[in-house]
Amino acid sequence: MKIKCVAIDDEPLALELLTKFIQQTAFLDLVGKFSNAIEALGFINQNEVQLVFMDIQMPDLSGMELARILDGKKNSDKTRIIFCTAYHQFAIEGYKVDALDYLLKPYSYEDFLNAATKAYQYFDRILNQESTKPALESSTQPEYIFLKVEYQLVKVMLRDITHVEAYKDYVKVHLKSKPNPVLSLTSMKNMEELLPSDKFMRVHRSFIVALDHIDSVTKNVIQIGNQQIAVGDNYKDQFLEFLSRWIS
Numbered sequence: 001m002k003i004k005c006v007a008i009d010d011e012p013l014a015l016e017l018l019t020k021f022i023q024q025t026a027f028l029d030l031v032g033k034f035s036n037a038i039e040a041l042g043f044i045n046q047n048e049v050q051l052v053f054m055d056i057q058m059p060d061l062s063g064m065e066l067a068r069i070l071d072g073k074k075n076s077d078k079t080r081i082i083f084c085t086a087y088h089q090f091a092i093e094g095y096k097v098d099a100l101d102y103l104l105k106p107y108s109y110e111d112f113l114n115a116a117t118k119a120y121q122y123f124d125r126i127l128n129q130e131s132t133k134p135a136l137e138s139s140t141q142p143e144y145i146f147l148k149v150e151y152q153l154v155k156v157m158l159r160d161i162t163h164v165e166a167y168k169d170y171v172k173v174h175l176k177s178k179p180n181p182v183l184s185l186t187s188m189k190n191m192e193e194l195l196p197s198d199k200f201m202r203v204h205r206s207f208i209v210a211l212d213h214i215d216s217v218t219k220n221v222i223q224i225g226n227q228q229i230a231v232g233d234n235y236k237d238q239f240l241e242f243l244s245r246w247i248s
Contacts, residue, residue, distance in 0.1 A: 006032040008040045008054035021112045037061040056085040147184040162213040166206040204232040
């Protein structure tokens with residue numbers, strides 16, 4: 001699988017480095033590079049672009065403004081963003097528009113590759129969900145995810161996650177192997193997309209649960225270890241449908 005991507009940065013040297021990193025990554029296909037976000041937007045509107053690597057502070061149209069435009073489109077799940085910027089104070093804003101990742105300049109190729117791999121895992125999962133071959137889906141499903149924790153990416157095994165809890169602009173990822181949750185700067189929407197739907201289910205605006213870790217269900221309350229999680233009204237039908245398949 002090749003991911004069609006564009007690079008946007010008004011600084012020539014930064015754009016040159018970003019282009020170089022994309023071209024040396026086997027699963028990325030560079031279909032355009034731009035020093036102006038307005039020109040990039042016109043190209044994205046006319047062509048298939050899955051992934052956008054871009055700076056935030058640019059003249060005329062900033063990267064954050066372009067991200068909000070793309071996030072408002074009907075196919076926003078088809079075009080995702082990785083920010084590349086020298087300003088860490090934009091991190092929270094970046095995750096509010098569901099950016100896949102946030103590269104802080106100057107970044108190494110290893111940093112870039114970690115972010116690009118996260119994008120690959122996301123699009124691979126989308127492709128599998130659209131596939132009509134369940135066997136293929138299960139064979140290609142990743143066993144882990146990478147979470148942005150402060151200024152590093154932390155590898156977390158899917159089987160270790162018991163539930164995910166919203167916490168302001170962050171999420172708390174509770175693990176079976178650790179007493180304290182991992183705090184990651186991302187959104188519940190992004191976590192819902194990142195986690196495989198056959199193993200995890202959103203049951204509340206503030207909670208995603210690992211189905212294999214559910215100990216018991218009483219009325220509309222899920223018990224996972226010592227944690228009780230109420231099933232939200234908007235999620236009851238989906239959860240009851242799941243339960244009906246297991247109740248004899």
